[in-house]
Amino acid sequence: MGDPRKLKNKYSKPKKLLDKARIEEDSRFKYLYGLKNMRELWIATHELKKVRHEARRLLSLTEAQRKAEEGIVLSKLQRMGILDEKAKVEDVLSLTVKDILERRLQTIVVRKGLALTMAQSRQLITHGFIAVGERMINIPSYMVSAAEHASIRHYKKIELEHRMVEAKPAAKEATPAAAEKAEEAKPAAAS
Numbered sequence: 001m002g003d004p005r006k007l008k009n010k011y012s013k014p015k016k017l018l019d020k021a022r023i024e025e026d027s028r029f030k031y032l033y034g035l036k037n038m039r040e041l042w043i044a045t046h047e048l049k050k051v052r053h054e055a056r057r058l059l060s061l062t063e064a065q066r067k068a069e070e071g072i073v074l075s076k077l078q079r080m081g082i083l084d085e086k087a088k089v090e091d092v093l094s095l096t097v098k099d100i101l102e103r104r105l106q107t108i109v110v111r112k113g114l115a116l117t118m119a120q121s122r123q124l125i126t127h128g129f130i131a132v133g134e135r136m137i138n139i140p141s142y143m144v145s146a147a148e149h150a151s152i153r154h155y156k157k158i159e160l161e162h163r164m165v166e167a168k169p170a171a172k173e174a175t176p177a178a179a180e181k182a183e184e185a186k187p188a189a190a191s
Contacts, residue, residue: 005188006075010043010046011039011042011043011045012042012046012049013042014042016104025088026038027042027097028096029041029101031099032118033104033106033107033118034106034107034117034118034119034122034140035123036122036140037122041097041142043141044097044100044101044104045048045097045100046124048095048096048097048099048100051073051077051092052092052095054073054092054097055089055090055092055093056093058070058073058089059089059090068091070089072091073092074087074088074089075093076097077092078144078146079108079145079146079147080103080145080146080150081103081145081146082095082099082100082103103138103143103144104141104142104143104144105120105125105130105132105137105139105140105141105142105143105144105152106120106121106125106140106141107121108144108149108152109121109124109125109130109152112150112152114130114152114153115160116156116160120160122140123142124158125137125138125139126138126140128155128156129154129155129156129158130152130153130155131152131154131155132144132148132151132152133148133151136155171174
């Protein structure tokens with residue numbers, strides 16, 4: 001039968017795990033995009049590193065070699081909706097993690113107005129309320145391609161209401177009768 005394949009990590013941890021500035025920035029991304037944990041951010045960062053590494057490799061090639069290979073990298077990013085059709089290899093180097101996170105299903109559901117918050121978006125996706133085309137997708141980190149972007153919809157009928165938090169009523173002035181009842185209730189509760 002053969003040996004089982006060796007699985008690789010989809011992410012790489014930061015070189016300095018306890019860097020305060022990096023932790024604050026990562027926490028901000030985690031909050032803004034409703035990520036479950038830092039690993040989801042590290043996966044997006046790893047994907048960005050791979051694409052940028054390939055772009056730097058292409059820029060180091062001769063002009064003839066670059067023309068032959070740059071279409072592969074650019075077409076992939078264009079299919080994913082990260083770059084537009086007029087982009088060049090140099091534009092790949094200006095991409096950020098934010099560009100990758102914007103293509104996640106969880107983010108697009110909120111941007112299209114199918115959910116009110118990132119947390120609600122994540123919950124709707126995991127509970128099977130969101131479809132891409134005719135398929136129900138229950139993975140919040142699903143990378144939506146540009147062709148699939150228009151076909152995101154609710155899979156099951158659901159009513160979303162924006163619930164307003166009601167303010168607590170102002171404290172009423174204590175009347176002498178209410179104060180007497182409160183005093184009587186204190187000794188009864190103590191015994």
